[in-house]
Amino acid sequence: MNATAQDGRTAVWAVVDSDIGPLLLAATTEGLVTVAFHATDAVRDRTLERLGSRLGTEPVHAPGSPLLAEPIRQLAEYFAGDRRAFELPLDWSLVSGFNRQVLRELDSGVPYGAVAGYGDLARRVGQPGAAQAVGLAMGANPLPVVVPCHRVVERDGGIGGFGGGLETKRQLLALEGVLPQPLF
Template structure:
């Protein structure tokens, strides 16, 4: 990484920027000025952006979604007070690592559902609680669980717009003919996750 040049100032080294970012994150947390903290976590699916508010994990994003675009969306929809604060996401990073290594079958994280409203949120809440590790559910089954058996297409939309994939496991939802269907992280990511859970 190239040092950052500021007009009339000495170049800043990456290590100095990292220490400054950590100090800003700490001061922001102490003064309740940080509304959205984020970090990037390495995974077998590529880099994952994890973002949290004081209420809980609010967003997990794949690289194909464009992390900069996701951060801008969080600033627009939640608050412009967004800062890279890796320590705030340590529990998320640990659980993701444990999940990908096969040691974790159910995430135990506080979730902030503010990016999902109405029926979409109902669908995702059922998905998080009723479709366990290593199992699959069809869009139709999830529609019935959510109280609207005819809303199969709306269930598909809820899954496609799930702001917290992996933790809220929309990769476990398949078509009625057993084929995988779409996935926010891409078809290969969905296949990898189903293989990981032994349900492919």
């Protein structure tokens, strides 16, 4: 297996347990590049194949890698309720153009415990008519949880969609105090 792309980036991955199920984390020498929900064997294989083709290198399973140590630690703190903001280097190479602009605005402008509407994010990036495109950008987010697409909701108060599933979105919003915890 080759873990180094032609541009010199190394890619490593691991699956970690979380309150919302197993997460696949992948990192390069640039930073955290992918977080994938529900990391079953099938999801893992699809994610790694897609990631390898996009990065030009096959990511290597390396749960003890220093590239993953800080993301793993900070995610554990987040799920324990001890972290409200991630302070990680991020590798944005899997997203570009409008999607990158929207995700960067989301990352810097919608803090823990707050939500924003799709239209609000569209206005913030200077495209007030692009609420639907913002929804597509959320669906293409390669770094969910860390880049908090779960904090984007519908204008009428609806929870909106979520690539990790609506129950996962509800759990994340409850963790942040936006929604009440489920009774059972």
